[in-house]
Amino acid sequence: MKAIWNGAIGFGLVNIPVKIYSATETSKLDLDMLDKSDFSNIKFKRVNEKTGKEVKWTNIVKGYLMDDKYVVLEDEDYEAASPEKTKILSIEHFVKEAEVDSVYFETPYFLEPQKNGENAYRLLIKALQQTKMVGIGTFVLRDSEAIGMIRPYNDEVLVLNRLRFDQEIRDYKQLKIPAKKAPKPAELKMAKNLIEQLSEPFDPTFYKNTYSAELLKIIKKKAKGKTVKLKKSEPAKQGKVIDLMAQLKASLQSPKSKNAS
Numbered sequence: 001m002k003a004i005w006n007g008a009i010g011f012g013l014v015n016i017p018v019k020i021y022s023a024t025e026t027s028k029l030d031l032d033m034l035d036k037s038d039f040s041n042i043k044f045k046r047v048n049e050k051t052g053k054e055v056k057w058t059n060i061v062k063g064y065l066m067d068d069k070y071v072v073l074e075d076e077d078y079e080a081a082s083p084e085k086t087k088i089l090s091i092e093h094f095v096k097e098a099e100v101d102s103v104y105f106e107t108p109y110f111l112e113p114q115k116n117g118e119n120a121y122r123l124l125i126k127a128l129q130q131t132k133m134v135g136i137g138t139f140v141l142r143d144s145e146a147i148g149m150i151r152p153y154n155d156e157v158l159v160l161n162r163l164r165f166d167q168e169i170r171d172y173k174q175l176k177i178p179a180k181k182a183p184k185p186a187e188l189k190m191a192k193n194l195i196e197q198l199s200e201p202f203d204p205t206f207y208k209n210t211y212s213a214e215l216l217k218i219i220k221k222k223a224k225g226k227t228v229k230l231k232k233s234e235p236a237k238q239g240k241v242i243d244l245m246a247q248l249k250a251s252l253q254s255p256k257s258k259n260a261s
Helices: 075-081 118-131 185-197 210-223 244-253 255-260
Strands: 005-011 014-022 062-066 069-073 088-096 105-113 133-141 144-153 157-163
Touching (some): 005 133, 014 118, 088 144, 105 118, 118 133, 118 144, 118 157, 185 244
Parallel strands (some): 005 088
Antiparallel strands (some): 005 014, 014 105, 088 133, 105 157, 133 144, 144 157
16 A cells, blocks of 8 residues: 555644555556457557647656636645645544535545654544544645545544545435425335334445456456347336325335345
């Protein structure tokens, strides 16, 4: 694992030196793009739009277009914009985790304490656990400011969840949302019964990326020259629900619901 940020967590007057590591990795198959005519690999190049020549990474800079002219930024400019946030994630508030809606969650990272920060690191884990709170603050990662939510994970490591800013959440008012009409009491009771039958403690290991596994099976079959037959799936049902009560009753009687109860 390679650290992507070096700095510190600001916890009151306490600074905890930490490194940030990506906490996730993709489970998708690594598929290459090929030319359909001869299966040659497709390569992407960084090309100068005026000369048409490829540009090396070392010769690429970033700029902001202002008044039809680019203002080029140097590494020092990013740090000068907010020098403290490039090195310190200062916890500004402590809140209940349940108050942070999941729509704001973006990316999780692991926090590793650096030398002389171990004791304060464990202290913060225990304090957050016993108060059932999470720390919220802002920091700069990869040239952009982010909100960070710090919480304990598995009683041994701090996780930093990158959060979206409120202005990044799109307005859903343009969607055709059903009017606020109370459901029929009998239907609501049956729906609650169905939820209760299917309720159990959350186990993240139960859910696997089976699509990638099945796709890999198809790839291996094709590699051996075998023909792959398409499995027909039932189309999604659309249109008006004729009898919601009947569907709820049938759901309660399904083997899956019975096994869960």
